[in-house]
Amino acid sequence: MSSNPNTIFKRPESLSDNITHYCPGCTHGVIHRLVAESLDELGLRERAVGVAPVGCSVLIYNYFNCDFMEAAHGRAPALATGFKRTRPDMIVFTYQGDGDLASIGMGEIVHAANRGEKFTTIFVNNAIYGMTGGQKAPTTMPLQKTSTSPAGRDVTKAGFPIRMAELLATLKTPSFIARGAVHTPMHIVQTKKLIKKAFRLQNENKCFSLVEVLSTCPTNWGIDPNGSLQWVTDNMQPYYPLGVYKDPEKKNGEES
Amino acid sequence: MATQKEVVFAGFGGQGVMTAGQLLAYTAMEEGKQVIWIPSYGPEMRGGTANCTVVVSDNRIGSPVINTPQSACIFNRPSLDRFGATIKKGGLLLINSSLIDITSERDDITEVLVPCNDIASKVGSARVANMVMLAAYVAATDIVSFKTLKKMLTEKLGSRKKELLEINYKAFDEGRKLGKKIADKG
Amino acid sequence: MAKKLMKGNEALGEAAIAAGALNYFAYPITPQSEVAEYLCWRLPQVGGNFVQAESEVAVGNMLFGAAATGKRIFTTSSSPGISLMQEAISYMAGAHLPVVLINIMRGGPGLGGILPAQSDYFQAVKGGGHGDYRLVVLAPASVQEAVDLMIESFDIAERYLTPVMIIGDGMIGQMMESVEFPKKYRQQNDPSKSDWALTGAKGRSARVVKSLFLDGKKLEDNCLKLEAKYVEIRKNEVKYELYKVSNKNKVLITAYGTMARICQTAIDELEEEKISVGLMRPISLYPFPEKEMFKEANKPNILAILDIEMSTGQMVEDVERVTKSIKPIEFFGHTGGIVPTPEEVKDKVYEMLKKFKKDKKKS
Numbered sequence: 001m002s003s004n005p006n007t008i009f010k011r012p013e014s015l016s017d018n019i020t021h022y023c024p025g026c027t028h029g030v031i032h033r034l035v036a037e038s039l040d041e042l043g044l045r046e047r048a049v050g051v052a053p054v055g056c057s058v059l060i061y062n063y064f065n066c067d068f069m070e071a072a073h074g075r076a077p078a079l080a081t082g083f084k085r086t087r088p089d090m091i092v093f094t095y096q097g098d099g100d101l102a103s104i105g106m107g108e109i110v111h112a113a114n115r116g117e118k119f120t121t122i123f124v125n126n127a128i129y130g131m132t133g134g135q136k137a138p139t140t141m142p143l144q145k146t147s148t149s150p151a152g153r154d155v156t157k158a159g160f161p162i163r164m165a166e167l168l169a170t171l172k173t174p175s176f177i178a179r180g181a182v183h184t185p186m187h188i189v190q191t192k193k194l195i196k197k198a199f200r201l202q203n204e205n206k207c208f209s210l211v212e213v214l215s216t217c218p219t220n221w222g223i224d225p226n227g228s229l230q231w232v233t234d235n236m237q238p239y240y241p242l243g244v245y246k247d248p249e250k251k252n253g254e255e256s
Numbered sequence: 257m258a259t260q261k262e263v264v265f266a267g268f269g270g271q272g273v274m275t276a277g278q279l280l281a282y283t284a285m286e287e288g289k290q291v292i293w294i295p296s297y298g299p300e301m302r303g304g305t306a307n308c309t310v311v312v313s314d315n316r317i318g319s320p321v322i323n324t325p326q327s328a329c330i331f332n333r334p335s336l337d338r339f340g341a342t343i344k345k346g347g348l349l350l351i352n353s354s355l356i357d358i359t360s361e362r363d364d365i366t367e368v369l370v371p372c373n374d375i376a377s378k379v380g381s382a383r384v385a386n387m388v389m390l391a392a393y394v395a396a397t398d399i400v401s402f403k404t405l406k407k408m409l410t411e412k413l414g415s416r417k418k419e420l421l422e423i424n425y426k427a428f429d430e431g432r433k434l435g436k437k438i439a440d441k442g
Numbered sequence: 443m444a445k446k447l448m449k450g451n452e453a454l455g456e457a458a459i460a461a462g463a464l465n466y467f468a469y470p471i472t473p474q475s476e477v478a479e480y481l482c483w484r485l486p487q488v489g490g491n492f493v494q495a496e497s498e499v500a501v502g503n504m505l506f507g508a509a510a511t512g513k514r515i516f517t518t519s520s521s522p523g524i525s526l527m528q529e530a531i532s533y534m535a536g537a538h539l540p541v542v543l544i545n546i547m548r549g550g551p552g553l554g555g556i557l558p559a560q561s562d563y564f565q566a567v568k569g570g571g572h573g574d575y576r577l578v579v580l581a582p583a584s585v586q587e588a589v590d591l592m593i594e595s596f597d598i599a600e601r602y603l604t605p606v607m608i609i610g611d612g613m614i615g616q617m618m619e620s621v622e623f624p625k626k627y628r629q630q631n632d633p634s635k636s637d638w639a640l641t642g643a644k645g646r647s648a649r650v651v652k653s654l655f656l657d658g659k660k661l662e663d664n665c666l667k668l669e670a671k672y673v674e675i676r677k678n679e680v681k682y683e684l685y686k687v688s689n690k691n692k693v694l695i696t697a698y699g700t701m702a703r704i705c706q707t708a709i710d711e712l713e714e715e716k717i718s719v720g721l722m723r724p725i726s727l728y729p730f731p732e733k734e735m736f737k738e739a740n741k742p743n744i745l746a747i748l749d750i751e752m753s754t755g756q757m758v759e760d761v762e763r764v765t766k767s768i769k770p771i772e773f774f775g776h777t778g779g780i781v782p783t784p785e786e787v788k789d790k791v792y793e794m795l796k797k798f799k800k801d802k803k804k805s
Contacts, residue, residue: 016648046644051507052652061650067640069510069537070652071503072529078500079507083640085491086465086508086515087633090642108503111496278447278618285447285620293447293618318707320617320700321781 012036014045016065025218025225028056030182031124031191032063035095038196039066042203048091049083051076053105055097056130074105077112080119091202092119098139099129102162106138109168113208116173120198121208123164126215127236134220138162141235146220161239165212169245175207177246181214181237183229194244207248214240259314261399262322265389266307266339267331267352272386276329277308280390283400283408284312292320305334312399327397329389331372332356348438350393352385368392368438370431379426387427388434395435402432445622450585451476451615454518454544454608455484457592462628463514463542464490467504469497469523472556473612474546477518488627498523502530509539510651512639513631514596518544520612521562522553525570531605532571536653536664538638540599542592543577543607546615549778557779558612560699563756566609567728574665576672578606578679579727581698585619591725593624598679602671603638609727611752613700613781675729682731685709687720687738693791694738694769695721696761697750701782705750708787718743719791727757732764739765745798746770750787753777770798 011017014036022028039045048066052058054073061068071079076094084092101109101123109121128146129135135148139161143152153161165179176198180191191213198209214236216228223231244250263280265273274295281293295308309322327348330336333356340360343349347365354373370392372385387409394400406425413421448456455477458466464485468478478494485492495501501517505527508515519527524545534541545566549559562570566579578598582588588610595606633639640649655661685702686709687694697705702723709719722738724731739747747769749758755773762771774790776782 047642049510049640049642058654061648061652064648066643066648068648068650068652069507069640070650070654071506072533075499075503075506075530078495078503079510081493081495081500082465082467082504082507082509082515083511084507085493085504086511086513090640107496108500111500115493281618282447285445291447291618291620294613295616317703318710319704319784320613321704321783323783323785 012040014039014048014065016063018062020063021059022056023219025216025228026056027182027215028124030188031122031213031215032060034182034188034192034195035093035122036064037192038199039091041196042199044091044199044203047089048093051079051083051092051094053094053096053100055100057095057097057124058131060095074100074103075108076100077105077108077117077121081112081115081117084117084119088118088205091199093122093199094119095122096124097130098123098125098127098137102138102164109164110171113168113175113210114171114173116175116208118202118205118208120202121210122195123210123212124215125164125212125240126217127161128217128220130217130220134217139164141239163240165210165245168210173208174248175246176201176209176244176248178210178244179212179214179240179242181232181242183214183216183232187242190242201248212240214242260317261312261327261397262309262325263327263329263393264307264309264322264325264339265329265331266305266335269306271306271331272383273306273329273331274308276386276390277310279405279408279412280310280312280394280400282412283405284310286404286408287400289313290315290317292317294320305332305338307335307339327393329393330356331385331389333358336360348396350389350396352389354385366438368396368434370434375430376427379430380423384424384427387424388431391428391431392435395432396438398439402428445620447618448585448621449476449616449618450588450610451518451546452480453585453589453621454592454615455480456623457589458516458542459484459488459490460623460627461514461593461596462630463516463596464488464630465508465513465515466490466492466517467495467501467508467515468492468517468519469495469501471498471520471523473548473558474518474520474544474615476615477544498526499529502527505541505543506530506534506537506539509534509541510640512633512636512641514540516542516544518546520546520548521550521559524562524565528571531577532573532575533653534605535571535575535577535668536573537651538603539605539651540596540603541605542595542599543605544592545607545609547609547611555779556612558700558752558781559777559779560611560701560752561754561756561777562609563727563751563753566607567730567760575668576675576728578602578604578675578729580606580608580681581725581727582608582610582614583699583702583723585614585617586621587725588614589621589623602675604671604675609699611700679726680729680731680734681725682734683723683725684738685721685723686713687722688718689741689743690718691720691741692717692743692745693719693748693794694741694744695719695748695750695787696724696735696757697721698724698727698757701750701752704782704784705787708784708791711784712788712791717791717795724757730760730764735761735764736766736768739769744769746772746794748790748794749773750782751775752781
């Protein structure tokens with residue numbers, strides 16, 4: 001990596017030099033970067049262990065320059081629990097998609113959050129199963145067409161999309177729960193703050209922390225990258241309001 | 257074979273049958289014997305009958321499961337129904353006659369009535385009925401010495417509970433008297 | 443340490459501490475919940491750590507995560523719970539992680555019952571999860587042996603970087619026997635010296651613990667690496683016990699765990715009747731004592747082999763395999779929590795002696 005004194009922007013040290021396999025217009029890359037910048041800025045990289053999910057980001061360990069393990073589908077919070085309890089001095093984070101966290105891994109994330117496990121979860125919600133080819137997710141929008149709901153999500157049979165941040169925020173155990181998005185530069189900046197705070201709280205041994213990030217899937221949504229960003233604004237944001245849902249540093253009811 | 261002794265303790269949960277069996281096992285181990293204590297476990301533990309088997313031997317013990325024990329200490333009626341017929345020919349059956357008003361009607365075993373609860377109440381606490389029974393069994397079979405038995409009881413109870421210890425010792429003495437009669441007869 | 447009278451379940455917990463394994467993840471299930479009830483207060487005394495997970499699915503994956511630290515970790519469960527852990531067991535095998543799992547077996551299939559059984563032999567020995575992997579499987583027959591194997595299993599797990607499973611029937615967990623622990627307890631591992639554990643990418647390149655190999659060649663390489671370990675394990679880790687085995691034996695009994703002890707009682711009683719029967723008790727079910735069992739079965743006076751299990755017949759398939767059916771093999775067993783008695787074992791022996799003596803005359 002260059003050490004040119006004129007460098008004003010560079011790849012975070014926590015990211016590797018590998019080129020990602022993500023589709024054009026996918027925002028996983030942006031979210032990876034926000035995580036990596038947070039690790040760098042807090043000086044956590046050398047103590048960090050990531051837990052990879054099953055889903056599009058299954059190969060995330062190729063893109064990070066820190067230790068990683070690869071979980072079974074949905075089980076990342078259990079791995080993170082096992083690791084963090086055994087090595088409380090390390091920094092542990094899971095990076096999970098909506099199928100992984102909100103469907104098959106619902107049990108693991110709820111209980112990890114409820115026990116107040118002191119790791120951080122980055123929850124990437126793009127309202128669809130990406131890697132397996134665009135099937136319906138628990139977070140798929142009402143009437144959204146997917147390969148397993150070709151006529152659109154029927155809420156009378158599939159129920160309504162699960163709002164994970166809100167659901168986890170109902171738990172009494174103190175935690176930091178927030179939802180951000182990365183479809184505009186402003187949202188990227190705001191989400192970076194949330195992710196960095198989540199890691200800071202872990203580093204201070206405060207609480208469980210989870211940041212849900214609204215993301216895109218141009219390939220499986222069948223919408224071009226720019227249209228996908230607009231789709232987040234038009235369809236996802238109204239149903240998945242952004243903000244901090246639970247914050248151990250704020251009293252109940254206090255504006256965040 | 258002759259060196260192995262087996263006994264079942266059976267009664268209601270709460271009558272101390274498990275504790276009596278454990279104390280016997282601790283004592284036999286203290287005396288350098290090979291020993292197994294094995295409980296019944298499962299739903300029947302919760303409110304129903306409870307039982308455990310103790311095997312004591314000079315040699316390595318084979319089967320921990322004893323279907324036809326040499327002896328049984330029976331604390332309640334359902335246990336008598338269950339175990340009465342299983343005792344080995346020539347074996348020993350001790351019946352808590354305070355709570356059981358029938359006998360096994362077997363003529364091929366030695367049967368002894370031990371009014372455990374009555375004796376226990378007399379010496380100060382109904383809770384030591386199990387110790388009356390244990391003492392009667394130990395005296396009848398000589399399976400362990402009373403000296404070690406008392407030592408182990410003291411160790412398990414802790415010397416701080418002096419009053420309780422005294423009651424237990426009294427229970428031992430009464431049970432022992434009954435058991436000794438059988439030993440003398442046998 | 444002096445001899446202690448201890449319940450198998452509690453002794454297993456103490457044995458793990460003696461082995462320096464202070465990180466325990468579990469979910470309650472009969473008949474082994476006493477392990478968690480013991481360790482929940484005992485581990486904090488020694489600076490250890492117990493998490494009661496929300497399910498056995500989570501337990502398996504907590505082990506997976508914790509094993510990646512390089513410290514010694516373990517769980518205990520019973521049959522249905524072990525079924526739920528199969529996912530994680532397969533992943534840990536694939537990711538070359540050392541871990542120790544205890545299965546205090548109860549009757550199945552399904553919810554089955556809570557009484558002792560040996561019906562998880564196939565699941566443990568033949569692989570309950572998916573993929574080309576094996577577990578080292580050890581089967582104790584007494585509380586002392588359970589303790590000794592528990593301590594050794596951590597060494598085996600670390601020597602080969604593999605999951606090790608100890609299977610005992612419900613009786614092993616529930617019964618009390620006298621037991622001795624090592625005088626000196628082992629210290630916890632120092633993961634900073636490990637060349638595979640995740641300790642943070644400080645001054646070295648990043649490490650990944652995984653079982654994912656999308657490239658066929660790389661996956662095959664990983665499977666061959668696993669197989670190479672299993673070859674070594676088959677060479678080095680075979681354990682078994684012979685009881686009253688001699689050239690006079692007419693019948694060779696094969697049995698493992700508590701069942702073998704019941705057979706010993708039958709053998710002792712048969713000996714008094716001048717009927718010579720020997721017992722071969724595999725202690726390692728994987729690796730199976732293949733050559734050793736063949737040798738015993740091949741002894742000239744043995745008319746037949748009798749395999750006895752608390753199942754409808756699982757290990758018997760390995761007995762058939764390794765003895766190459768040079769002698770007739772009969773099976774006897776009970777399951778569902780019914781335990782074969784010494785009397786039943788004897789009756790089966792009488793029946794076989796009659797049958798095979800006749801057969802011999804005929805031929």
